[in-house]
Amino acid sequence: MSVIIELTLPSDAFELGRILRVEASTQLRLETLVPLGGRPTPFIRLKDDGRESFEGTVREHSSVQNIQLVSSHDDEMLYAFEWDPSEGSLFRKLLDMDVAVLGATGTTEAWELELRFPNHKTLSEFQEYYVDRGIQVTILRIYNPTKPDAGPWFGLTTPQRETLTQAVEAGYYSLPREVSTKELAAEFDISDQAVTERLRRGITTLVTNTLLTAETEP
Template sequence: MSVIVELTIPSAAFELGRILRVKGATQLTLETMVPLGGKPTPFVRIRNDARETFERSVREHPSVNEINLVNTHDDESLYALNWEPSDSSLLRRILDLDAALLGATATADTWGLELRFPTHAALSTFQDYYLEEDIEVSIERIYNLTKPDAGPWYGLTGPQRETLTYAVETGYYSLPRQISTQELASTFDISDQAVTERLRRGISTLVLNTLLIDEKED
């Protein structure tokens, strides 16, 4: 099962971050990574008021062969970076694990990356790598993809989503329980049995459309 990870990392902690350093409050966005000529080519978007210093800084980096302006739109410019990533770079490790870079934004000090790993095992290998290399990575969020045809809200109906959300928020699943089944049922003007069944079906739907995707496909 694919797993998506959102993380932050210091700009100086990985090669691409050191190359694409920005100054001040300017934000840089990595639009995509395209494999051209056997190597990943970053397409980077930055505000025009930072273009001059950005271009100069990138061109001076020894790993960069060329930086090309692709287009400008409104107050932003898009660049393609021709560079030589080292075999030991964090980005190379990510690509070797068949992970996809879904998005990235950078400030002067940090990068926020959104990565999709093909399996949890690949993610675990990546975590072993950055811990062993003593790279400071902060995991913000990890989540699985849902079943493609599940629709919005992981396949839950409106009443199921509303009831489950209210049950969690009011402590129905807390220990000790903060709201009774009768009180929960009264809130939605249904019977005790109906609210219990609605919760059961909602939880079952959530599990089937998230945790059990691989088992169902097999």
């Protein structure tokens, strides 16, 4: 089962943090890390007041081949840059272990990362990696994305899953609404009230087994 970890670490403790070090008042946000041709391409968003410092710092690093302004809106800029993580670096390790970077924000002092590991064994391997290298990692939270006993479909019964799926595909949750509960009821040959109850219970089950789950481990 996959496991999600939220952690912080000093900006100067890992390669990407050193590349992206900017002025103290500027906060960076990693929008996504897209593997293109075997090479991870970070997309970074920052406020316009840190643009000059950011571009200068990134261009100077030897592992960065190119940096490009993708878009700008109001006072925010979105950049992409070609980057080849060094062998043995933290992000190279994460890529090799097939770890997904769900989110990352950073300042000149520290970064906070949200990572999804394929299993607990991989997480243990990563913990050994940063302990062996003396990287100061602070664990904020460790949890499974769903309850272990939720089963397939996040605990939904087959009728709940089929009804929720049909409701979404038919536009029940669209604005304006494209189908009524009566029309959904006709699809399943049940009453309007039964459809409403299936949707209510299904949504409750989904939220309970995903968003409200916060199982921690030592």
